[in-house]
Amino acid sequence: MTDGRAYAAYTYNVERLVPWRTLTGRQHFYLDHELYLAYGEYLPTYKPSPRPEAYGDLRETLKSGEAMALNCLTPHGKWHIHSTYMENHRMLTLSRGCEPCWLSEADAAKLGIQDNDWVEVYNDHGVYCARAAVSSRIPRGVCIVYHVPERTVGIPKSQVRGNRRAGGHNSFTRIHLKPNYLCGGYGQFSYHFNYWGPIAPQRDTHVIVKKMTKVIF
Amino acid sequence: MDVRAQISMVFHLDKCIGCHTCSVACKNIWTDRKGAEYQWWNNVETKPGTGYPGKWEDQEIYKGGWEREGAGSIQLKGAGKAKGLANIFHNPHLPSVEDYYEPFTYNYLNLIEAPPGDDQPTARPVSLITGKPIDVKMGPNWDDDLGGSPDYARNDPNLEALTPAEREAMFQLERMAFFYLPRICNHCLNPGCVASCPSGAIYKRGEDGIVLINQKVCRAWRMCVTACPYKKSYYNWHSGKSEKCLLCYPRLEAGHAPACMHSCVGRIRYLGVLLYDADRIQRAASAPDGEITRAHLDLILDPFDDQVIAAAQRNGVPDSTLKSAQNSPTYKFVKQWGMALPLHPEFRTLPMLFYVPPLLPVMASVTQTDGAQKERLNPIAKTWTDDWLYDTSTEELWGTIEQARFPLKYLASLFSGGDEKAVAQPLKKLMAVRIYRRWKTVGDIDESRVDEVLKDTGLSRDSAEAVYYLTALAKFQDRFVIPPAHREQALEMLEFTGDTRGSQGFGFLERPERGA
Numbered sequence: 204m205t206d207g208r209a210y211a212a213y214t215y216n217v218e219r220l221v222p223w224r225t226l227t228g229r230q231h232f233y234l235d236h237e238l239y240l241a242y243g244e245y246l247p248t249y250k251p252s253p254r255p256e257a258y259g260d261l262r263e264t265l266k267s268g269e270a271m272a273l274n275c276l277t278p279h280g281k282w283h284i285h286s287t288y289m290e291n292h293r294m295l296t297l298s299r300g301c302e303p304c305w306l307s308e309a310d311a312a313k314l315g316i317q318d319n320d321w322v323e324v325y326n327d328h329g330v331y332c333a334r335a336a337v338s339s340r341i342p343r344g345v346c347i348v349y350h351v352p353e354r355t356v357g358i359p360k361s362q363v364r365g366n367r368r369a370g371g372h373n374s375f376t377r378i379h380l381k382p383n384y385l386c387g388g389y390g391q392f393s394y395h396f397n398y399w400g401p402i403a404p405q406r407d408t409h410v411i412v413k414k415m416t417k418v419i420f
Numbered sequence: 421m422d423v424r425a426q427i428s429m430v431f432h433l434d435k436c437i438g439c440h441t442c443s444v445a446c447k448n449i450w451t452d453r454k455g456a457e458y459q460w461w462n463n464v465e466t467k468p469g470t471g472y473p474g475k476w477e478d479q480e481i482y483k484g485g486w487e488r489e490g491a492g493s494i495q496l497k498g499a500g501k502a503k504g505l506a507n508i509f510h511n512p513h514l515p516s517v518e519d520y521y522e523p524f525t526y527n528y529l530n531l532i533e534a535p536p537g538d539d540q541p542t543a544r545p546v547s548l549i550t551g552k553p554i555d556v557k558m559g560p561n562w563d564d565d566l567g568g569s570p571d572y573a574r575n576d577p578n579l580e581a582l583t584p585a586e587r588e589a590m591f592q593l594e595r596m597a598f599f600y601l602p603r604i605c606n607h608c609l610n611p612g613c614v615a616s617c618p619s620g621a622i623y624k625r626g627e628d629g630i631v632l633i634n635q636k637v638c639r640a641w642r643m644c645v646t647a648c649p650y651k652k653s654y655y656n657w658h659s660g661k662s663e664k665c666l667l668c669y670p671r672l673e674a675g676h677a678p679a680c681m682h683s684c685v686g687r688i689r690y691l692g693v694l695l696y697d698a699d700r701i702q703r704a705a706s707a708p709d710g711e712i713t714r715a716h717l718d719l720i721l722d723p724f725d726d727q728v729i730a731a732a733q734r735n736g737v738p739d740s741t742l743k744s745a746q747n748s749p750t751y752k753f754v755k756q757w758g759m760a761l762p763l764h765p766e767f768r769t770l771p772m773l774f775y776v777p778p779l780l781p782v783m784a785s786v787t788q789t790d791g792a793q794k795e796r797l798n799p800i801a802k803t804w805t806d807d808w809l810y811d812t813s814t815e816e817l818w819g820t821i822e823q824a825r826f827p828l829k830y831l832a833s834l835f836s837g838g839d840e841k842a843v844a845q846p847l848k849k850l851m852a853v854r855i856y857r858r859w860k861t862v863g864d865i866d867e868s869r870v871d872e873v874l875k876d877t878g879l880s881r882d883s884a885e886a887v888y889y890l891t892a893l894a895k896f897q898d899r900f901v902i903p904p905a906h907r908e909q910a911l912e913m914l915e916f917t918g919d920t921r922g923s924q925g926f927g928f929l930e931r932p933e934r935g936a
């Protein structure tokens with residue numbers, strides 16, 4: 204806060220005329236790096252998500268009983284900044300008392316899952332135990348866990364993984380590297396924490412979703 | 421003409437982002453107390469949804485508000501002399517804990533006090549009432565963002581106005597939409613809560629119309645909880661008194677906007693004075709079904725009219741309040757531009773909180789086709805299955821109001837007691853302002869077309885510009901025009917409110933003794 208106004212991105216650049224930390228000092232929309240040109244990503248570009256086999260998040264995980272493989276997305280939460288404030292009592296009250304796993308009506312029906320049932324969301328990397336939020340706004344074949352839930356708040360032990368305390372959504376996601384993340388040393392294409400580095404594709408993964416058999420805290 | 425002043429509110433629903441900052445601001449100031457945990461004087465609901473408390477709009481369940489009888493007089497549906505007496509020891513229409521929720525917290529201490537073990541400890545949810553572990557099954561915003569839509573959104577009482585096919589269409593992923601409905605006490609002109617209270621504990625402040633419960637006089641009858649069709653009176657199980665939104669009157673008296681409005685991130689909230697004719701309240705509240713919205717809006721008077729000003733002055737309304745009425749943003753939205761409507765006018769309490777109905781995202785049309793149509797498509801139209809056509813090439817760029825994501829019938833059930841024309845009007849105006857601004861900033865629309873839509877909706881270029889300003893750019897002092905407090909006239913500072921029975925209790929408000 205300065206003079207009663209909250210900080211907003213780029214205020215310095217605009218008000219104090221500080222050049223952007225880029226090759227040209229301006230904002231870049233077009234990326235003229237060789238690797239970006241080679242991958243056809245010099246402008247914002249839609250690329251379809253790779254198939255589950257290519258990601259390889261479900262190579263070892265056994266599917267047993269009523270379970271289903273779903274594409275899991277982990278977008279930013281509605282009221283917490285990553286894990287900060289996630290355990291805020293007010294906001295837990297104003298949501299579902301946890302960060303649930305959102306499922307489509309069709310998939311939930313197939314899995315015999317009703318709204319607010321406990322579910323396990325797991326793959327080769329880890330497991331997250333949560334309640335289900337069944338919703339018509341979720342497409343079939345997709346589930347959503349907002350990031351980042353904390354396992355310190357009301358998370359029961361995982362039944363598919365030997366009655367141990369499960370993690371948050373980061374336990375089943377991992378960073379997927381794309382070749383263009385590896386370029387660097389060229390203007391703004393230089394590693395800097397939280398500025399330039401591997402980014403969001405870890406938010407797109409594949410999981411098995413299953414109703415929880417027992418709820419043990 | 422009995423001219424009085426009322427502090428009224430407008431919520432612009434297209435601007436609400438559902439962040440709940442308002443609810444949190446209110447809770448932190450007023451209801452963070454034992455017995456009030458479940459009270460959300462300000463709450464924000466997802467629509468379609470069942471809201472808070474569950475299905476509050478269904479008066480078959482809760483018997484709130486007024487009903488019109490054959491002769492054209494109105495009676496409280498579930499409270500009042502005879503009915504109140506009959507249910508005096510057990511009121512079957514009161515919402516219960518299941519309709520609200522069992523407030524909970526977490527056993528955070530376990531995180532540091534759990535015995536050593538192989539697993540990290542977790543803080544289990546525990547009831548704030550019993551202190552015992554609970555299975556959280558309900559909350560004050562349980563159906564947020566269409567969560568649990570099979571159980572909640574699909575049971576929204578307003579869907580009854582729709583055919584099964586129309587209902588189903590609302591839940592198709594491709595055309596699905598939802599919006600947020602923030603709610604506070606409406607500080608009604610014909611408040612069910614005031615009329616139902618056997619103790620006369622609830623009163624409407626003379627100077628600004630804020631509806632308050634005198635905590636010294638309340639005797640826990642809870643008739644107001646039933647009688648308020650909006651379920652905005654809550655019973656405090658710890659103090660044994662009912663409580664409700666007080667429009668942050670201590671803040672208002674100091675010239676500050678209520679906390680929910682001050683903190684509103686979407687800047688959807690406006691507050692200002694409306695002048696109304698108290699002589700016509702009874703007639704408006706008992707207007708026939710189709711005419712109630714019109715009658716309600718007709719109560720509101722023009723603050724620039726000499727006769728209105730003279731009558732207001734005769735009634736002791738201070739000039740500073742009249743000045744606020746002339747600058748009132750709510751007067752602009754509600755009367756001048758005709759863009760805001762009351763929520764559920766058919767409950768007949770004459771709410772003084774008005775909503776600019778949501779136009780929702782600009783939208784292409786989605787139609788089911790025989791698949792073969794794909795060949796004949798405009799190249800910019802996209803398809804994602806062979807039977808559904810996502811057509812972005814509508815001539816109008818934004819489609820028409822009739823094609824909007826929410827069927828008009830649904831919005832009409834919320835904002836105009838079922839009158840589709842009444843709810844289409846503000847939507848058309850919103851659209852006209854968009855078209856006007858598009859012409860002005862992008863310039864890809866014909867000037868003649870802009871003038872035509874403005875004329876159609878009764879707006880001028882100036883008023884379109886003013887709507888745009890108040891919607892998109894307005895500052896605090898434009899959004900909140902707060903009249904200076906005149907505490908010297910305040911009823912409750914001079915005498916015990918419970919003694920002025922004539923001005924509350926069963927029946928209609930009587931003229932208070934103040935002014936010349």
Ligand code: SF4
Pocket residue numbers: 604605606607608610611612613614631647648649650651652653664769
């Ligand atoms: S909304 Fe109206 S009836 Fe309900 S508590 Fe407020 S003033 Fe009373």
Ligand code: SF4
Pocket residue numbers: 435436437438439440441442443464600602683684685686687688
């Ligand atoms: S603070 Fe404003 S934008 Fe946020 S939910 Fe409340 S009314 Fe909507």
